Amino acid sequence: MAAPSSSNWVMESAHDVPHVLAVDDNLIDRKLVEKLLRNSSCKVTTAENGPRALELLGLTSGGQNSMNGRSKVNLVITDYCMPGMTGYELLKKIKESSVMKEVPVVIMSSENIPTRINKCLEEGAQMFILKPLKQSDVKKLTCQLMN
Amino acid sequence: MDVGQMQRQWIDYTKPLFFEGFLDGQFLQLQQLQDENNPDFVVEVVSLFFEDSERLLKDLTFALDQNVVDFKKVDAHVHQLKGSSSSIGAQRVKNACIAFRNFCEEQNTDACLRCLQQVKQEYCLVKNKLETLFRIEQQIVAAGGSIPTELSFSG
Numbered sequence: 001m002a003a004p005s006s007s008n009w010v011m012e013s014a015h016d017v018p019h020v021l022a023v024d025d026n027l028i029d030r031k032l033v034e035k036l037l038r039n040s041s042c043k044v045t046t047a048e049n050g051p052r053a054l055e056l057l058g059l060t061s062g063g064q065n066s067m068n069g070r071s072k073v074n075l076v077i078t079d080y081c082m083p084g085m086t087g088y089e090l091l092k093k094i095k096e097s098s099v100m101k102e103v104p105v106v107i108m109s110s111e112n113i114p115t116r117i118n119k120c121l122e123e124g125a126q127m128f129i130l131k132p133l134k135q136s137d138v139k140k141l142t143c144q145l146m147n
Numbered sequence: 148m149d150v151g152q153m154q155r156q157w158i159d160y161t162k163p164l165f166f167e168g169f170l171d172g173q174f175l176q177l178q179q180l181q182d183e184n185n186p187d188f189v190v191e192v193v194s195l196f197f198e199d200s201e202r203l204l205k206d207l208t209f210a211l212d213q214n215v216v217d218f219k220k221v222d223a224h225v226h227q228l229k230g231s232s233s234s235i236g237a238q239r240v241k242n243a244c245i246a247f248r249n250f251c252e253e254q255n256t257d258a259c260l261r262c263l264q265q266v267k268q269e270y271c272l273v274k275n276k277l278e279t280l281f282r283i284e285q286q287i288v289a290a291g292g293s294i295p296t297e298l299s300f301s302g
Contacts, residue, residue, distance in 0.1 A: 028196050028231040035180050035188065081226065110230055132173045132234040135180070 018145050019043045023053045023078035033133055040142040050085025059097050073103060075145055080109035088120055095124045106141060150292035157283050158295055169273050174236030193277055196235050200270055203228045207263055221259060222251040239269040
């Protein structure tokens with residue numbers, strides 16, 4: 001698994017709560033990941049596709065950061081299989097941006113395909129998690145984020 | 148029935164759902180996410196699943212009814228249904244979707260139609276079972292009791 005780059009993982013103060021952007025086209029999965037993250041004391045924003053996620057991250061050509069710069073995203077967790085822009089393509093766009101490239105991106109997928117996993121890790125994904133998501137997966141993730 | 152009897156009824160109803168494969172461990176994950184802050188979490192998620200599944204099953208019926216079947220579209224719908232059933236622990240629905248996807252790949256309309264029937268059947272079964280389970284839970288809560296949090300499978 002790729003080692004985390006330390007800079008954006010350090011919370012600014014002990015009271016900071018990680019802000020996670022969760023991206024998934026499936027409504028049930030969005031609800032589940034949101035609850036799992038909230039249970040791990042994260043603030044959560046959800047998006048149902050890649051373009052919307054980019055918009056929320058302020059990475060669209062309009063340049064407007066819809067989250068007004070104060071709610072900085074500490075982690076992006078995205079489904080791999082999405083119509084239009086895949087999670088892999090979203091990962092690439094984030095890693096290509098100067099502003100967001102240090103933000104850890106986690107990919108989720110229901111399919112355990114080694115070439116897919118390697119491709120994502122090589123592109124800079126922090127972690128690859130198999131669906132369905134469990135509390136232990138999210139705890140492991142948020143523990144890494146807080147250290 | 149007193150609360151104790153209702154709770155035993157809940158246990159007696161729930162255990163076979165796991166033994167018969169209607170539900171798997173992922174459903175237990177959902178139950179563990181339910182707490183005082185979110186006392187209706189399981190019902191909420193499962194209700195979303197019902198709505199979403201019914202829409203997908205309608206779309207699948209329509210897609211397979213076309214003169215020229217768009218198997219990519221059919222597969223996309225089945226993929227969604229497989230994902231959501233897996234996320235809530237509806238194991239038999241998930242497994243039926245897995246089989247369905249194989250026939251989409253083969254572009255076999257007849258086999259797909261049979262799979263759709265199978266998925267619909269499994270969906271109806273699990274829906275009935277979950278609705279019954281939720282009714283038992285409502286009765287327990289209405290009687291001032293709490294839903295058992297531990298299912299020991301050793302009994």
